[in-house]
Amino acid sequence: MSERAMGAPPIHAGGIDWPAHWRAVVEAREASRPPMFSDDGCRWDGRAERFARLTRSLEAPTDPIILAVRQAVRPTDTLLDVGAGAGRYALPLAEAVAQVTAVEPSAGMRAQLARQIEERHLTNVRVVPGMWEDVEVEAHDIAFVSSVLYFVPDAVRFIRKLDRSARRTCFIVHRLEERTAPLRPLWEKIRGRPRPPEPSALDLLNLLFSMGIHAHLEPVPLTEQARYRTVDDAIEEARRSLELGPNDVAHDALIREFLRHILVQRDGQLEFPPGPRMAIIWWNNADS
DSSP: SSOOOTTOOOGGGGGOOHOOOOOOOOHHHTTSSGGGGGOOOTTTTTHHHHHHHHHHHHTTTTTTHHHHHHHHHTTOEEEEEEEEEETTTHHHTTSSSSSSEEOOOOOHHHHHHHHHHHTOSSEEEEEEEEEEEEEOOEEEEEEEEOOOOGGGGGGHHHHHHHHHTEEEEEEEEESSSSSTTTGGHHHHHHSSSSSOOOHHHHHHHHHHTTOOOOOOOEEEOOOOEEESSHHHHHHHHHHTTOOOOOOOOOHHHHHHHHHHHEEETTTEEEEEEEEEEEEEEEEESOOO
16 A cells, blocks of 8 residues: 555644635635525536537647546546546546546536537446435546535545545546636626635645645646637636626626736637646555
């Protein structure tokens, strides 16, 4: 056993109670959200089509996250993708393993995932509906989760279950820097207060060490960048990032003026400045 969660001594970096710190950061962030954005089961339904477009445009051979996981898997492996969304990682990784189980609570995301499974003629992807904390799945060789833990107050429970579900390796993909950081000044102007931060990959690494999981962290760039044909398309996405309702257009003039100064043009389309760096965090549950 090399980095087994139950065998390594906990490390409390800075004398901080990291589970309590994590919960406080997540709950403060969630408390800042308007009520319409607080339903974990439905908050992603309206973004499912956009996520599906990103999945279709993802270049799997060059994506650093997919490359990292592919280097760790074997053709006979089973892989568990928790919070699989529209299949951004589950679908390309299905080509490298024997079986993928995709757990996803959003009905909209599951519909897009099912559509792409059919389009790609994949027969080795099983979709399990529900929140990770509620579903029952068997152990897999590899457990993988990307961009989910920002919304999970009890991260210890979530991670313990993930760890138990991986016979060999756990991967967690998490942001080092906030995705919506360029829009922070807009949030403050519209809301009249600073936005509470989300928990970062460094918070997560410290939490894992406090649990006795001596994990590894590798920073990676965010390879895909959302592009927009028009400023109106970018405004629509900015509304979502600012957690304004789809019909809340009262701030569109302010958003338009702000975007005019930060959007850049590339290949005839508009995009935000380079996105946040991500981190791949992983640990092994057995020497093999």
